[in-house]
Amino acid sequence: MSHPILWHIVGAGAIGQYFAAELSKQVHVCLHAKQHTINQIELTDLNKHIQTIDLEQDDQNPIQYLIICTKAYDAVQAFETYRSRLTEHCQIVCLFNGLGPQFEIQTQHTAPVWLASTTVGARKISSNHVLHTGQGITIFGQTTQIPKPSNIINTLEKMHWCHSTNILHVLYLKLAINSLINPLTVIFNCNNGKLLNIKKATNIMMALALEIESICKKVNIELSSAFILQNTYQVIEKTAQNYSSMHQDVANKRRTEIQLINGYWQNLGQTHNINVEQNTLMMDKIMSFTVK
Numbered sequence: 258m259s260h261p262i263l264w265h266i267v268g269a270g271a272i273g274q275y276f277a278a279e280l281s282k283q284v285h286v287c288l289h290a291k292q293h294t295i296n297q298i299e300l301t302d303l304n305k306h307i308q309t310i311d312l313e314q315d316d317q318n319p320i321q322y323l324i325i326c327t328k329a330y331d332a333v334q335a336f337e338t339y340r341s342r343l344t345e346h347c348q349i350v351c352l353f354n355g356l357g358p359q360f361e362i363q364t365q366h367t368a369p370v371w372l373a374s375t376t377v378g379a380r381k382i383s384s385n386h387v388l389h390t391g392q393g394i395t396i397f398g399q400t401t402q403i404p405k406p407s408n409i410i411n412t413l414e415k416m417h418w419c420h421s422t423n424i425l426h427v428l429y430l431k432l433a434i435n436s437l438i439n440p441l442t443v444i445f446n447c448n449n450g451k452l453l454n455i456k457k458a459t460n461i462m463m464a465l466a467l468e469i470e471s472i473c474k475k476v477n478i479e480l481s482s483a484f485i486l487q488n489t490y491q492v493i494e495k496t497a498q499n500y501s502s503m504h505q506d507v508a509n510k511r512r513t514e515i516q517l518i519n520g521y522w523q524n525l526g527q528t529h530n531i532n533v534e535q536n537t538l539m540m541d542k543i544m545s546f547t548v549k
C-alpha cells in the first residue's frame with residue numbers, strides 16, 4: 258500500500274502557517290510548533306475569506322520533505338531536532354530571513370539543501386490563525402549543479418514558487434532588502450509603506466544601500482545600490498500595509514533576527530576592512546530595546 262506524500266513544516270509562525278495552508282492543497286502537511294504539532298489552522302486570505310485547514314499529526318515516521326520556517330537563529334537547532342528522522346535523501350527547504358544558518362544546514366545534511374526566500378506578507382493573529390497581508394514572490398533553488406528531483410520542483414511551482422538557478426543572488430538581495438526595511442520600521446514604529454513618507458528613513462536606506470554595495474563589491478557579489486533601492490521600494494509598495502517581521506518581533510517582545518540580517522553585513526564588512534557604520538547603527542538601535 259502506498260502512503261500519501263507527507264511534508265513537514267517546522268516553525269508555526271506567520272510564514273510557516275501560511276505555507277502549510279498553501280501546501281495542503283496538494284499534499285498532506287504536518288506543522289510543528291516548538292513543543293507540539295498543530296492539527297488545524299485558519300487562514301484569512303486577501304479577500305478576507307477564512308479557510309479552515311486540517312493538518313496531519315506525525316511525530317515518529319521518517320521525514321522525506323521538510324521546510325524549515327523557524328526564526329533564523331532557531332533554524333540549525335530545528336534541523337538538529339529532526340535530524341534522526343530525516344531520510345538520507347530528505348529534501349530540506351530553508352525558508353527564513355537572514356543569512357548564515359542555511360550554509361550550516363547545507364554542510365550537515367546528507368543531501369543537497371534547497372534555499373528559498375519569500376516576500377509574502379503574513380501576520381499571525383493567534384497560535385493557529387494567520388492573516389495573508391500581502392502578495393509576494395517566493396523563489397527557491399540550490400547551489401549545486403546536480404540533477405534535481407522534479408517532483409519537489411513541481412510541488413513548489415504549483416504553490417507559485419519560482420525556481421532560480423542563481424538562488425544565492427536572490428538571498429543576498431533579500432538580505433539587503435530586509436536590512437533596509439526591517440530595522441527602520443522598528444526605529445520609526447511604522448508599517449512598511451510609511452517608510453517612504455519619512456525623509457530620514459529614506460536617507461538611511463540610501464546610506465545602507467551604498468554600504469552594502471561596497472561590501473558586495475569586495476566579495477564579488479553583484480548588487481548595486483541602485484538595484485537594492487529599486488527592489489526595496491518595490492517590496493515596500495507591495496507590502497505597504499504589512500508590519501515587518503522585525504516590527505512584529507519587537508511589538509511581541511521577541512528576540513529579533515537583526516544579528517543575521519544587518520549583522521551578516523557587519524561581519525562580512527569587518528572581515529574585509531570595510532566601513533560598516535550604517536549596519537552597525539541599525540544593530541545598536543535594535544539591540545538597545547529588544548531581547549538579545
Ligand code: KPL
Nearest residue numbers: 376438496499500501502
Ligand atoms: O521579509 C519581510 C519581513 O518583514 O521580514 C518583508 C519583505 C520586509 C515584508 O514585511
